[in-house]
Amino acid sequence: MTTVLELRGITKRFPGVLANDHVDISLNEREILALLGENGAGKTTLMNILYGLYQPDEGQILVRGEEVAINSPSDAIARGIGMVHQHFMLVPVMTVTENVMLGIEPTKNGIFLDKGQVAKRIREISEQYGLEVDPDAYIKDLPVGTQQRVEIIKVLYRNADILILDEPTAVLTPQEVEGLFQILRALIDSGKSIIFITHKLKEVLAMADRITVLRGGAVAGSAIPSEVTPRQLASLMVGREVSLTVEKEKPQPGEVVLQVNHLYVKDEREHVVVNGITFDVRGGEVLGVAGVQGNGQTELVYALTGLLPVESGDVLLNGESLAHATPRQILERGVAHVPEDRQKHGLVLPFPIYDNMMLCTYYQPPFSRGVVLQEKAIMDSATELTAQFDVRTPSIKVAVSTLSGGNQQKVIVAREFSRPIKLLIASQPTRGLDVGSIEYIHSRIIEKRDDGVAVLLVSSELDEILALSDRIAVMYKGQIVDVLDADAVNKEYLGLLMAGMKPSEAASKAKPGEQTVERVF
């Protein structure tokens, strides 16, 4: 087995931060190396060094045994190193072909773009690795999973044989994740080597050949998937024992708090995406809405919180209709909303922490008197909440944009949970977060449930639904196909429902399987 890539003693300092501290990593040929670590552990910095976006302060990079200086991404590409970024670098209004050829446009007769030749190469690459990408499709029409495959094609088109994938599964549905793993296997089989950056334990164990864990900028340990347990990996990552299962008592359901009757909602393109939904949530219980992303969950939550209008049907909170209320009226009646897209809805990124902590209550005492903001009250409250909800920040005056995803989410949780609330709507509350933050936010949600708050949890992570819910509603194509008791749930049956099978068929097909749930991310 030959070593294709070696990093020796890489050290990178940013003002006030040691991002990488003498990191040694090696990658063998035809291997998937998982680089595991919490947000802020230095994974991305390390890979940006490898890709020539940053220069290391110390250390060497060896490609196939030869020491190289990588000063720019084009140096990296010349050495056969390609990177698939977490946020795609694609032009939505261009075709796949045009995106792939950007920057290295081949021409006919010197001036005309030779798209035909590129499209042909794309088809070849696509077939070879089972990528199934149409070169003539426009990026904006493609689902996220396919867009990611276009990014992979871009890298392969430039003849990379060392691929770096930065958090590639963060944006994918479970099915798309499965597809990605198959593609990675096909790449390995044809002689490529892959570094896979992630913080999800389950993925690492499912597909890595070797695991290197980073913590606080340094290598915390290495392992082979077959020889470690998720628990060991998690504690290596976080630096302390973490609980992978959610500790919770039996629910004590009270009165019905949220009652949804025959709800219809249209999305922004005027398609009916919530198609006659009826359910209720009681105080002191968690109703989990399971389903593959894009089956109307987002719009359901938007309608419940006033961000999208209700077409027909009714939403009752303690018997009072919220169907045509404004977001503010809904907020004031005691509904908290942890939004799916925390940067789009949940925060005003350039604002400091203290402003975001009162984003929904700024007009109420003690934060303002008349129209005048009361700075002392705002600061005091933010200081207290920051401590209470363990937001890691040098000061409450820094912009939330500078915080890590986990800490941004904690700001939202702090703000929403500290109000007097009757109903908590949490949409993808732990998406993109590391194990430590997930553990924290889950325990807070259960705490609210035990306080008697009705919790509506929407998540595309089935494990999250299983770990937190007392009842589970499965959503498919804008409808709730079944509501189950979490105690008696069969995971396979749930999966079949999520994939669109009718309950009767699914019940006959699903074998009674394991029912204990261990939450592994």
Add this chain to the structure above:
Amino acid sequence: MSEKNQQQPAKKGWLRQAREAALVPALAVFTGLLIGAIVIVVSDADVIAAYGNFFSNPLHAIGLTFSTVATAYGALFIGSFGSFDRLVEGLGIYFSTGETRQLLRAIYPLTESLVSSTPYILTGLSVAIGFRAGLFNIGAEGQFFIGALCSAYVGYSISGLPAFIHLPLALLAGAAGGAVWGAIPGYLKARFGAHEVVNTIMMNWIAFRLSDWLLTGPMQASGFRPVTPNVAISAELPRFFSDPIRLNWGFILSLAIAGLVYWLLFKTTIGFELRSVGNNPDGAKYAGMSITRNIVLVMTLAGALAGLAGTVQVLGVDRWVGQGFSAGYGFDSIALALLGKSHPLGVVLAALLFGFLRSGAARMQSMADIPIDIISVIQGLVIIFVAAPAIIRRIYRLKEKAADEESTVLTRGWGR
């Protein structure tokens, strides 16, 4: 930890922030003046001729280069601040004889600069407040005209009122006129999604043609010139000195209003909403703020500010409105708001810069025979450097800015 200790880092941070915020604009101004000097030199026939004989007499060419620039910028400086010698002389005469004429003449250039800064401050605030809410108010020029016309009408048509009623009434009329002119595109945007850039430009044209018609018809003074009658003395903003010094209470008013805008933006719930909407409309909606209400509100405020600029110009300086009354205050204010980073303090400083440049330019033209347009060139350069700070950072090898600063959203694309 004691109270004092907690305050310390905050204060330091504030100073550091202010210095960092001012660094690029200051260097932009400096660089603009530097390149302006090159333009002055290459457009001077004598200097070019001297360089033709460079090898026979290099010292002459170089000396002439420096003297040309020194004369031009010297005249610009004296034109905008006044001459120090004259000031000393004026003070001497004043103390020995009590005669003020020489002294007033010495401070005249300085006061004229402040007079031309005044409308810049208010129109700059108008554009800046729009930027803060994510809106691009190109309509300050039209709002300026409407404000001027409304206040002039109230100023000349009513007589017999005491000043303490007539003047506030005229000021209010001007602000209200501008407010309406701003509110219309605001409403169109909020209600129908019509883009404010297009609408405010159209409102400008309507304002120009409306004023043409009013000045040649209903509001024309007796005589042939297309101007309004003079406003009544009771509606005038009082001047601080006797003629010809035109510095008046409008300057103080505009500074007070800059303070008020600062307070509104950063210390009140209204400003918090405006800035939230400007930085993240989705987040603002999530937080229960009304986007439409805020759009209409901010355009109304922006219109009122620009209208007040026209008002102050009429009531304090010109006393009547004529065609071409504005001299482009509304358009320069866009550049000015950019230069001031849409912060009221920045806007005041930028407005002073523009006012001093503009007022010194006339002197430069007459004394050093440098075309007044060179000021437009310098202003343009400064704006380019402020709008593309990467240029300045590259030239002066400044470190990349940390991304944690609240940036101003200039526009958010079409049709939203």
